[in-house]
Amino acid sequence: MAGAVTLKIELPKIPDIELVALEGLDRLAKHLEIPPEKVGEAKILIAEAIINGFEHGGNDNDRVDVEFTIDPKELVIFVRDYGKGFEPSDIENPDIAKKPGGRNKRGWGLKLMESMSDDFRIESGPAGTKITIKKLLS
Amino acid sequence: MDQEFSLTSELRDMRLVIATSGYVNNVGGGAISTEFGRHFDTGVREVVINLAQSKVVNSIGMSFLLEILEKLHEAGGKLIFTNLDPAVEKMLTIMGIFNLAGKAATVDEALKSF
Numbered sequence: 001m002a003g004a005v006t007l008k009i010e011l012p013k014i015p016d017i018e019l020v021a022l023e024g025l026d027r028l029a030k031h032l033e034i035p036p037e038k039v040g041e042a043k044i045l046i047a048e049a050i051i052n053g054f055e056h057g058g059n060d061n062d063r064v065d066v067e068f069t070i071d072p073k074e075l076v077i078f079v080r081d082y083g084k085g086f087e088p089s090d091i092e093n094p095d096i097a098k099k100p101g102g103r104n105k106r107g108w109g110l111k112l113m114e115s116m117s118d119d120f121r122i123e124s125g126p127a128g129t130k131i132t133i134k135k136l137l138s
Numbered sequence: 139m140d141q142e143f144s145l146t147s148e149l150r151d152m153r154l155v156i157a158t159s160g161y162v163n164n165v166g167g168g169a170i171s172t173e174f175g176r177h178f179d180t181g182v183r184e185v186v187i188n189l190a191q192s193k194v195v196n197s198i199g200m201s202f203l204l205e206i207l208e209k210l211h212e213a214g215g216k217l218i219f220t221n222l223d224p225a226v227e228k229m230l231t232i233m234g235i236f237n238l239a240g241k242a243a244t245v246d247e248a249l250k251s252f
Contacts, residue, residue, distance in 0.1 A: 037224065041225040044194065048197060096204070096235065108201070109197055116228065
């Protein structure tokens with residue numbers, strides 16, 4: 001079985017570009033003989049992290065950098081945008097009990113990344129936001 | 139990996155069954171919502187969404203389903219998800235969607251549970 005492999009991608013801001021990263025993950029997992037069902041949650045994590053990057057990147061920042069390193073035991077995902085940053089503690093924890101009737105039904109990304117990952121770190125400042133996610137695969 | 143979104147729908151005794159294929163993003167979520175709205179306006183209040191062929195979804199797509207849940211809730215209706223990929227089921231669980239919607243292994247099982 002092969003060792004760890006890393007994929008780095010610079011994604012332009014075009015619709016559904018996160019699927020390129022997911023395709024890359026599929027190919028790396030296949031190379032490492034990792035069953036598809038092991039990377040299902042990782043795909044959601046990657047998609048959410050990239051979408052978050054573009055949303056917080058703002059209109060003037062049209063790229064997100066993605067890097068993931070995978071071995072048969074774990075996947076580490078790194079996503080960076082070049083927006084103005086935000087204060088993670090200012091983001092309200094979404095509650096579905098408040099969503100019906102409310103106008104804003106979005107805002108689930110950070111909660112999903114935190115809940116579905118085995119380790120989640122976020123660093124955000126005026127030069128952009130970096131998200132690091134670890135997902136165990138074994 | 140073909141993730142192009144598409145859907146089919148059918149009515150079974152005034153119960154709407156929507157089956158999706160591909161990535162449920164904002165476009166996919168919007169298409170589901172539009173299809174639902176078309177039938178909701180004719181009085182349909184029981185809905186099944188079969189996600190068997192949608193292994194990847196995102197939270198923006200799912201936010202459209204919250205709108206469907208809201209309309210059904212207000213009208214005394216019900217939504218049941220079926221054929222969920224384990225990762226998608228976990229995502230919906232974290233979002234708390236099963237507090238408002240049901241889940242079933244198959245479409246037939248869902249239709250029997252209304």
